[in-house]
Amino acid sequence: MMLKVATNHKSNFFKKIGLDMLEFVKENVGILIGFAVLCVALSIISPAFLTEANILNILRQVSTNANLALGMTLVIIICGIDLSVGSIVALSGTVTGGLIAFSNVPIPAAVFAGILVGTLAGVFNGVMVAYTGIPSFIVTLAMLNIARGAAYVYTGGQPIRVMNEDFNVIGAGYLGAIPLPVIYSFVFLLLTAIILNKTKLGRHIYAVGGNKEAARFTGIKIKRIEIFVYTFSGFLAAFSGVVLAARMFSGQPTVGNGFELDAIAAVVLGGTSMTGGIGKIGGTLIGVLVIGVLNNGLNLLNINSFWQLIIKGIVILAAVYVDMMKKRKEAQV
């Protein structure tokens, strides 16, 4: 409450620089505290947690989910859902891997082709949602099956091994001390934040999600916005798929199973509203980190992976419940 009063009197400069940070902390205070508690607890319990190697490890592990969650944030802001991202990860990885291993296509062309195929799956999602009126849940559920099936058909169900060092660098390389996938995710994070906060497109995305009818009255081209958002989500999934294939020396048709659910969990943890119109990239970032740190911590503590799933589920429920209670309280004030 104090913050709200204070912000009204800030100068423009603070609105641009300082306020955003304050707002960010204020809006995500619940999950930030949770995240801090989690980190402190883990660093006390396990000495291996707060080491440079482990932190870089966490960042690399979350990079795929980060990419998917960025796209998913936009999709959920416009009141949609994209269930197909996990399958697109597999499809683009296998296409790229197959082109290199079977067809001797040059690496850059193979990478491009893999990303293109996945992106086109996203375009298809967007066109279907925009023009047929089929709910996004159904459209992307269908694409979940189609893309996964296509990956199986293309590979005959077997992983494609790509023993190529040049290809491997794309996913396993470093820039200085930082793994390349972390760099990619950082770039995408900036890109998505810019789209949402600094462009016309971003404001239109919030409008379409917040009130489609008002957006129509405003002359916003709703179909274009929808197609863009699903295409963007498809692109990020496809890119992640190629990077993952490179790191693993193989295009695997089974990879990415259930990735869409982790992405949705991260977005929701980050405070994006499932009813559309509300959502911030900063929130999604924290959501991704919470899930990543939780996974890492549970591993460090040697908790078996079956129990990990149960704990993750409970954390998601609890975090979203607390967030909702907080917002309900604010609405009453």
Add this chain to the structure above:
Amino acid sequence: MSNVILEMKNIHKHFPGVYALKDVNFELKAGEVHGVLGENGAGKSTLMKVLGGIYRVDEGEIYIEGQKMAIHDVKDSQNAGVSIIHQELVLVPHMSVAENIFSGREPTGKLGFIKTEEMLGKAQHLLDFFHLGINASQLVCKLNIAEQQMVEVARAISFNSKILVMDEPTSSLTEKEVNFLFTTIENLKSQGVGIIYISHRMSELFRITDRITVMRDGQYISTKVTKETNVNDLISLMVGRELTSYYHKIPHELGANALEVKNLTRKGVFSNINFNLRQGEILGFSGLVGAGRSEIMKSIFGLDRLDSGEIFIHGKKVTIKSPNDAMNFGIALVPENRKDEGLIMKGQVGYNMTLRILDQFITFMNVDAIKENEIINTYVEKLAIKTSSTFQLISNLSGGNQQKVVIAKWLAAKPQILILDEPTRGVDVNAKAEIYEIINRLAQEGVSIIMISSELPEIINMSDRVIVVRNGSIAGMLKREEFSQERIMHMATGGI
């Protein structure tokens, strides 16, 4: 007085900022069809919602068959023998007629399973009683509108209702279906059911009702025996208020035609619409709710497709296929319903205000925040919008200030032709006066304005000319010197 089944005495109902019912009295006899007549917003629906238990009265008493009733919710009202058939039917389309009639009260056996046979039998019995010719096992979605309405009637009767309220029951019926409905009403009358019949259609009121009560501005005006009154009397009762002017119109010179439309038609919605709008003019559009005024404007603005007709802007023929086309020709539309059509309620004041003019301060990836603020502040000042900050959520503003934000959003696009659909609906008196001043100032600056309004004083005070729309066509056009509430109401109700 022994056969009076309903008496509502000294009913008062307040809403925040609105005195919806002021000391209203109403009486209904058994076997009587009692018409309720009044302008939009006269309080008819509110009174019926009080009777139906949807609203609670602030003050006043309701007697049913001489017994004082405390109606707190819909159940109380049903138990007291009241059934309301709303304008929009509330049947479940994919369930059978019988299931709809008995929904929530299905006859069940010991194990809680529904006794389908018994239910069907009871329903059929009820339907046959009124010679409705409807099969109880049929799905509701297979019936036409009139038949569906009969199912609602049957449902009402199955509650043993003594009082039946029908709100504009004929609005979507054909002539033949209306006859069918009226036969049923006669039937119910002979059973001693009292019927409250709300309608704007004079001819029907004179055909079916025994008495007519007129309401105006939330007040009871008068009750007439139908046989002893006529259309002129009723209309003057409906509009017989004194004209209070919030704003004195300052006449000014009008320019050439800014907009002209010829033979605009959208099948089943409106047909053969012709009018012109001069530069700097305020052209009022009056008519009853549902007459097609908003629909005409939506088509001109490119939101809905036209089936035929031509639009000329500054004398040039144009094609408008989308709101963007319309905006490129300098047209803006401030919609009727700000929450659903005008605003992003989850967004902030500034965000909403600039959504239409992002090009003015966003270039590719760069937001010129200083310019954005300048624009926002200009309109916050110009329209005297009261908000703690331009970052305030729009939902925290009062209705009047929300409305000003919607107007600002479109003014920022600097339109030459501004269409305002019910610009003062749901705003308080002060905000109204301010909005009138804004509209007048714009007209003086040369903006051509179309103002749809259901409030007669507003239309009469503000407009240079008034067009009255009835049933999707233009019923007439009046010049300023010809304005009177009676004339407009005559045209709007078809009671000429």
